[in-house]
Amino acid sequence: MKAMILLIGRQEKSVWHQILSESLTTLGKLDLVSEEELSAETTQTDYNLVIVDAATVIDAENLLSRLLIEKPYLKIVVATLSPTWQEARAVLRAGAADYLSKALTRRELLVAIENVLNIR
Amino acid sequence: MARSPLILFADNDPDFLATRKEFLEREGYDVAVAHNTVEARRALDRNDVQLAILDIRLLDDDDEKDISGLALAKVSAHQGVPKIILTNYPSYAAVRESLKPDINGLSPVVAFLSKQEGPDAMLAAVGDALDASRRLRPSLLRLFLPLIMLLAIVLSGVFAVVSYDPRWLVVTAGLAIFYAVSTWWFASE
Numbered sequence: 001m002k003a004m005i006l007l008i009g010r011q012e013k014s015v016w017h018q019i020l021s022e023s024l025t026t027l028g029k030l031d032l033v034s035e036e037e038l039s040a041e042t043t044q045t046d047y048n049l050v051i052v053d054a055a056t057v058i059d060a061e062n063l064l065s066r067l068l069i070e071k072p073y074l075k076i077v078v079a080t081l082s083p084t085w086q087e088a089r090a091v092l093r094a095g096a097a098d099y100l101s102k103a104l105t106r107r108e109l110l111v112a113i114e115n116v117l118n119i120r
Numbered sequence: 121m122a123r124s125p126l127i128l129f130a131d132n133d134p135d136f137l138a139t140r141k142e143f144l145e146r147e148g149y150d151v152a153v154a155h156n157t158v159e160a161r162r163a164l165d166r167n168d169v170q171l172a173i174l175d176i177r178l179l180d181d182d183d184e185k186d187i188s189g190l191a192l193a194k195v196s197a198h199q200g201v202p203k204i205i206l207t208n209y210p211s212y213a214a215v216r217e218s219l220k221p222d223i224n225g226l227s228p229v230v231a232f233l234s235k236q237e238g239p240d241a242m243l244a245a246v247g248d249a250l251d252a253s254r255r256l257r258p259s260l261l262r263l264f265l266p267l268i269m270l271l272a273i274v275l276s277g278v279f280a281v282v283s284y285d286p287r288w289l290v291v292t293a294g295l296a297i298f299y300a301v302s303t304w305w306f307a308s309e
Contacts, residue, residue, distance in 0.1 A: 085212045085214065085215045085232075088212045089232050092215065093219065097220070098216070101212070119224075
C-alpha cells in the first residue's frame with residue numbers, strides 16, 4: 001500500500017522538495033503544505049508520515065509538540081540543511097521519529113524514510 | 121531505610137569518572153564505576169543497576185569512530201536499564217543514533233548529554249530517568265494487583281462457604297477492605 005506523506009515546507013517548490021518527491025515516489029504520495037496553511041483538516045487527514053522542513057517553520061520543536069498533541073502516534077521527521085546536535089536532541093526528545101540532514105543522498109533519504117514508516 | 125538507586129558510571133577517563141562519582145554520591149546515589157566496556161558489561165549483567173551513564177568513546181578518546189559506549193547501550197539483554205549517554209564530542213549523528221526510536225518505537229538511551237553541560241545537567245537527567253523508570257514499575261503493579269486480590273477474595277469466600285469456618289469470613293472481609301483501600305490509593309495517586 002502506498003504511504004501518504006505530508007511535507008510541511010515552503011509552498012513554492014524548492015530543489016530539495018523536488019529531490020524528496022522523486023526519492024519517495026516508490027513509497028507513496030507526497031503532499032506539500034506551508035506552516036501557515038496547516039489546518040485542522042490537514043492534520044486530521046491520515047498521513048503515514050509528516051516531514052517538517054525546519055528551515056521553513058518558525059519553531060520546529062513547537063510545531064512537533066502541537067502535531068503530537070493532536071495525533072500522539074503520528075510519525076514526524078524533521079529535516080534541516082544545517083543539523084546540530086542540540087536541535088537533534090530537542091526534536092527527538094519532543095517525539096520526532098528521526099532528524100535528517102538535507103544533505104543525504106536520495107538513497108539514504110529513501111532508506112531513512114522507509115525505516116520510519118516501518119516503526120510499529 | 122530504602123537503598124539509594126545504584127548507578128553504573130562508565131568512562132575511560134579516570135579523573136572525570138572519580139569527580140562525577142563523588143558528585144553523584146554527595147547527591148545520595150550509590151555509584152559503581154567501569155573504566156571500559158568489559159567492566160561495564162559485567163556490571164550490567166549483575167542486574168542490580170538501576171541506571172547506566174555511558175561515555176560514547178570507552179575505548180579510545182581520540183578515535184572518532186569509537187562508539188563502544190553507544191553499542192553497549194544498544195545491547196538488548198540490558199534493555200531494561202535506562203541509559204544516559206555522556207560525551208565530550210557531541211554530534212548530530214551520535215544524538216540520532218542514541219535517541220532515534222527503533223522499529224519498536226523505543227530509543228536506546230533516555231538522555232544525551234555533552235560533558236560540557238556540567239554536573240547539574242547530568243543530575244537533572246539522572247533524576248528524570250529514575251522518575252520515569254519508577255513510574256513504569258507501579259503500572260505493572262496496578263495491572264496485576266487488582267486481579268490477584270479479586271482472585272484471593274473469591275477463593276477465601278469459597279473456603280468460607282465450603283468449610284463453614286467463620287475465620288475464612290474474617291479473611292474474606294479483610295481482603296475486601298484491603299482491596300478497596302488499595303484501589304482508592306492507586307486512583308488518588
